[in-house]
Amino acid sequence: MSDLIINKLNLSSISPNFSQSFDFSIPSGTCMGLTGPSGIGKSVLLKALADMLPHQGEIFLGDIESQMIPPQQWRKKVALLPAESQWWFDMVGEHFQTFNEELFAHLGFKKEVLQWQISHLSSGEKQRLACIRVLMNEPEALLLDEPTANLDPHNRIQLEELIKDYQSEHQIPVVWISHDKEQLNRVCQQVLTLNNNHYKVNKISLEQEGAMI
Amino acid sequence: MIHLTPWDLVIASSMIILLAITSLLLQLNISKQLIIAAIRNVVQLLLVGYILKLIFNSNNLYLLATIATIMLLVAGFEINSRQKYPLKRWVGFRIGTSALFISSFAMALLSLMVIVAPTPWYSPQYAIPLLGMLLGNTMNGISLGMDKLNQSVYQQRLVIEQRLMLGQSYQEAIHEIRSESIRTGMIPIINSMAIAGLVSLPGMMTGQILSGTPPIEAVKYQILIFFLIAAGTGFGIMLAVWMIAKRLFDDRQRLNLDILQIKR
Numbered sequence: 212m213s214d215l216i217i218n219k220l221n222l223s224s225i226s227p228n229f230s231q232s233f234d235f236s237i238p239s240g241t242c243m244g245l246t247g248p249s250g251i252g253k254s255v256l257l258k259a260l261a262d263m264l265p266h267q268g269e270i271f272l273g274d275i276e277s278q279m280i281p282p283q284q285w286r287k288k289v290a291l292l293p294a295e296s297q298w299w300f301d302m303v304g305e306h307f308q309t310f311n312e313e314l315f316a317h318l319g320f321k322k323e324v325l326q327w328q329i330s331h332l333s334s335g336e337k338q339r340l341a342c343i344r345v346l347m348n349e350p351e352a353l354l355l356d357e358p359t360a361n362l363d364p365h366n367r368i369q370l371e372e373l374i375k376d377y378q379s380e381h382q383i384p385v386v387w388i389s390h391d392k393e394q395l396n397r398v399c400q401q402v403l404t405l406n407n408n409h410y411k412v413n414k415i416s417l418e419q420e421g422a423m424i
Numbered sequence: 425m426i427h428l429t430p431w432d433l434v435i436a437s438s439m440i441i442l443l444a445i446t447s448l449l450l451q452l453n454i455s456k457q458l459i460i461a462a463i464r465n466v467v468q469l470l471l472v473g474y475i476l477k478l479i480f481n482s483n484n485l486y487l488l489a490t491i492a493t494i495m496l497l498v499a500g501f502e503i504n505s506r507q508k509y510p511l512k513r514w515v516g517f518r519i520g521t522s523a524l525f526i527s528s529f530a531m532a533l534l535s536l537m538v539i540v541a542p543t544p545w546y547s548p549q550y551a552i553p554l555l556g557m558l559l560g561n562t563m564n565g566i567s568l569g570m571d572k573l574n575q576s577v578y579q580q581r582l583v584i585e586q587r588l589m590l591g592q593s594y595q596e597a598i599h600e601i602r603s604e605s606i607r608t609g610m611i612p613i614i615n616s617m618a619i620a621g622l623v624s625l626p627g628m629m630t631g632q633i634l635s636g637t638p639p640i641e642a643v644k645y646q647i648l649i650f651f652l653i654a655a656g657t658g659f660g661i662m663l664a665v666w667m668i669a670k671r672l673f674d675d676r677q678r679l680n681l682d683i684l685q686i687k688r
Contacts, residue, residue: 261589262676282677287591297586299600348591 213273214238215260215289215352215384220268222259228252230408232268237352237384237401242374243412244395245388247405253388254294256405257354260386261291272352272384290350294357294388296341298329306344314343317373319366334361342370346377353378353385359394371398425635437462479548488546492529492555499524499563507567509574509684511668516570519667523566527660528558531652539648557628557649558656561613565657566664569609573665574684576601577672584679594673602665609661613654620650 216236222229229252237243245253259266262277262285270277270289277285300306304325315324318339332340338361345353353374359367375398378385389395395402396415403412440462444455479487500521504510511519532555536542542550577584580601587597595602620626625633628649632642674680 263585263589263678265674265676265678278676282588283591283593286589290591291589293586293589295582297583299580299583299587344590 212239212382213275213351213384214271215386216269216271217260218269218271220259220266220270222252222255222264222266224267225255225259225264226252228407229255231410233410235403235412237386239384240379240382241400242378242385242387242398244399244402244415245386245405246390246392246395246402247410251405251407253405254356257291257356257386257388260354261286261289263291287348288351289354290345290348290352291354292341292345292356292358294360296337296344298332298337301329303327303329303332303340306340307347309347311343311347314346314373318343318369335363335366338362339366339370342373346373349381350383351381352383355385355387357388357390359389359391367394374398476548476552479552483544483547485544485546488548488551491548491552495556495559496521496525496529499528499559503563503567503570507571507574509571509578509686511570511574512683512685515671515683519664519671520563520566520570523660523664523667524559524563526663527566527656528555528562530659531558531562531656535648535652554649554652558652561653562656562660565609565613566660567609568612569605569661570664570668572608573601573605573668576604577679578681578684578686581679581681588677588679594669594677594679598669598672602669605665606658606661610654610658613650613657617650617654620646626650 214236217233219232219234221232223232233256235243245256247253255264258264260270262270262282272285272288275288277289280288298306302325307325310322310325312322315321320339320343324340329337338358342358355374358374359370362370371394374385374387377383385398387395387398399415401412401414403410440458444458447453447458448455475491479491500517503520503524504513504516510516532551535554536545536551540550540554545551577598584597584601588594616624616626626646626649629642629646632645633639668683671683672679672681
């Protein structure tokens with residue numbers, strides 16, 4: 212229910228690519244695409260928003276600034292889905308405290324998946340399960356790092372819908388890294404393009420903006 | 425008691441030289457370390473032999489404290505050697521030394537003041553061998569535990585970060601690694617306690633028996649030493665692992681590998 216507001220965020224201590232500080236905001240219930248050439252630091256920016264990297268400046272979720280609450284709480288609220296998910300136990304089920312049939316079914320899993328071995332999962336299965344795992348935490352903002360990179364067209368659409376549904380149902384802000392212009396057109400209302408030492412934010416289209424209100 | 429002549433030791437050393445030549449021929453890259461360790465062994469032990477002879481004749485607490493401090497500092501320095509991803513020198517030295525100090529010295533004091541209780545309690549004939557055995561063994565355990573911890577954290581850094589991203593605290597995120605490291609450090613002492621007497625006669629007991637102590641007396645001392653080493657190692661590792669784990673994360677619980685020496 213809260214906007215994500217980035218105020219004078221400065222990452223120059225991490226990489227010289229970030230000499231300029233960031234000021235932008237993502238209204239609740241909307242999605243901002245994040246795009247730009249490979250290696251420019253899109254993932255770095257996302258990690259900083261989850262307070263996973265040291266930074267200067269402020270990141271607000273509504274009226275809560277990231278440093279005001281313990282880091283675990285911030286990361287539960289502002290959840291980052293990394294490009295490559297990591298799994299540390301042997302079985303899928305050990306990574307989930309509870310089971311949500313609807314959520315799993317939406318991405319094509321039945322309850323048996325909980326008995327599956329992590330080592331037998333394909334990269335696409337891992338990506339879908341990681342998406343479910345992050346949504347089960349009931350985040351209040353989502354940071355997605357190429358969430359559909361390993362998915363076939365069917366699952367890509369399923370995941371996009373799942374995120375869109377969650378986003379509008381919970382009215383949360385979403386940041387979505389993607390190289391796919393069409394995907395960004397489908398899911399986002401604005402796009403931030405990152406380049407060497409500068410960035411720009413563009414609205415996608417009035418029509419979609421209107422539809423969100 | 426049968427006294428050893430220098431020739432007896434020369435014969436034993438020929439076995440080490442034979443091993444070194446063999447491993448050189450097989451290109452095992454261990455000969456140099458082996459020879460250096462063997463030479464250090466001879467020099468250090470001879471030196472200690474003479475120093476002990478001096479100290480045993482004087483019941484001086486300050487002299488003993490000086491020796492104990494040197495022993496501690498050397499062990500604290502050595503604890504970070506031969507590790508795959510050692511801590512940066514000063515961090516490692518500080519953490520290793522404080523873990524060793526608290527674990528070994530606590531156990532040594534307990535045995536000197538309460539259990540064995542020689543008069544005076546700092547009688548060097550008891551204090552130095554006891555402290556030496558405690559330091560040597562706890563150092564071994566702590567060093568193994570630290571090696572495992574640093575290596576696992578480095579190799580599983582992405583997993584740790586993923587767990588942090590999911591809102592876990594740093595303690596949760598490295599819980600398995602932490603207990604695995606403590607277990608690794610404890611394995612040697614648990615193994616040697618378990619097989620003691622069945623497979624091997626422990627070194628201290630063997631020495632006492634060789635020099636003519638009645639076996640049952642030697643056994644009692646050996647049990648005492650085992651218990652103290654096990655407790656010292658366990659507490660020492662827990663302490664070291666706890667201190668390292670704290671340093672591996674910053675104030676916002678972000679993984680920070682800056683305290684590791686990573687060879688690029």
